[in-house]
Amino acid sequence: MELFVQTQDIWRRFADQETAKRSSPLLAMCSDGMLLVDRDGLGTSLPGRGTKAVGCRAAAAVDRERDYQRYILTDLLDDLRGCADPAEQVHLAAHMLQRASELALLMGGHWLGGGKWLSRRLAAADPGLHHALTEGATQAVAGDTSIFVTAVTRVLDQAGGPLWDGYAIPAST
Secondary structure (H helix, E strand, O other), X not given: XXXXXXXXXXXXXXXXXXXXXXXXXXXXXXXXXXXXXXXXXXXXXXXXXXXXXXXXXXXXOOHHHHHHHHHHHHHHHHHHHOOOOHHHHHHHHHHHHHHHHHHHHHHHOOOOOOOHHHHHHHHHHOHHHHHHHHHHHHHHHOOOOHHHHHHHHHHHHHOOOOOOOOOOOOOOO
């Protein structure tokens, strides 16, 4: 059991900050959690907001953000293709799994998450892609990167393709 005690203003500030990042554990907790005490009716109004927000689509990635994510993932894919060190492959696969999952969710206007929630969000949004990335990452950690390369390339293609030549990282990124 976890207990979160906040004022209404602090709750709204957290919710607004998290929503801007397209990831809101607070709203998810409010929509899925159990309200234990509600002396003034405020508690019942917050889960309604949480349910509404979590049920809505997150803002889709803007071109600048999408291109930056494509560039980073393209670079990591290139690193993985040229990597012969098993320890480095494990780290690359882990990082790429997170980046590819986030890019897929961003492109679909879905909420992001961290750790188990990233997996759950992608599984809900695109079960086939979730399976392909997860199975591919598992195989990559075991030494066979081919399935994972195919799955990550699928994500890149859905986002507009690999991005390398001519791309410059914006100064404020």
